[in-house]
Amino acid sequence: MVMEEKLVINELEQGRELAKRLMSNLKDTSSIESSKNLISEILSIYQNAISRLRVNEDDKNILKRRSREIDDKDTRNIFKKRKISEKKTEKVSFIVGAGQEKGSIDDGYCWRKYGQKEIHGSINPRGYFRCTHRFTQKCLAVKQVQKSDTDPSIFEVKYVGSHTCNNNTTSPTKVDTVTEKQEDIVKPTKTEEAAMMMSLEDLESKKNIFRTFSFSNYEFENAGGGGGGWKGNNIFQENQLSPATTSGSGITSEILTAPVENSETADSYFSSLDNIIEFGQDWFWSCDI
């Protein structure tokens, strides 16, 4: 690990410890001054960490440029990564609720598994699914499901192509995707739409927050094979947002811890945090908390 990264981790750990102390302080209303000092320290530490990361990013960009120059001179020994498909895809991260590691994911459609592949650099294999009605109705929808390396409770699902079939599973809130004008993009069910936030090709963005779900009836790690794992009671259950950050296979999402009293909470929470970091503690103290 690079020295700079160690420093960042160290700073973030300090921040975490201070936040813990702050939390205990806040229980005691008499120590408001102490709490303010702690928050100032936390903000300062996070600011440092962010600055370091930004400097690192600049360094990486320089290295990338140099690397490209070298590539131009000699491309024979450099492995080129497969270009991302130009087809529009939709990537969604799902969190499987506690005790549901072998639970299921239902998105309102019937899927049939046609392959599984070990992915270079990933611990977990990627499952390949196509619409059950591929041959009967020439539905070309495909999806890829992979368990997150960093958090086994998270499934990363990539949809490719759109459903042209009429049939789907039992989801009563299913919307008709055929009528949608979004070519090549799978329209999620209304249940999903109401319950999650999706990101298109921009999952690196820190403001993309995924609402999370638990599933039933999805046999991702099919132990026994056979016997229709996709039919039955497909119930989406909305979970509380839980702290998790996933990365892997180029699919990255951030899921934020926040109370979900209403649907805007997570967004405003992140937005506030962002503002605090961007504008510093002066802004912070000028706000009513």
Add this chain to the structure above:
DNA sequence: GGTATTTGACCAAA
């Protein structure tokens, strides 16, 4: 027996 999953082989992209 019908249907779904598993898994090694094959192919194309980079």
Add this chain to the structure above:
DNA sequence: TTTGGTCAAATACC
């Protein structure tokens, strides 16, 4: 040559 995506025979389940 490596890797990701798909095919299809073998296998398992209902």
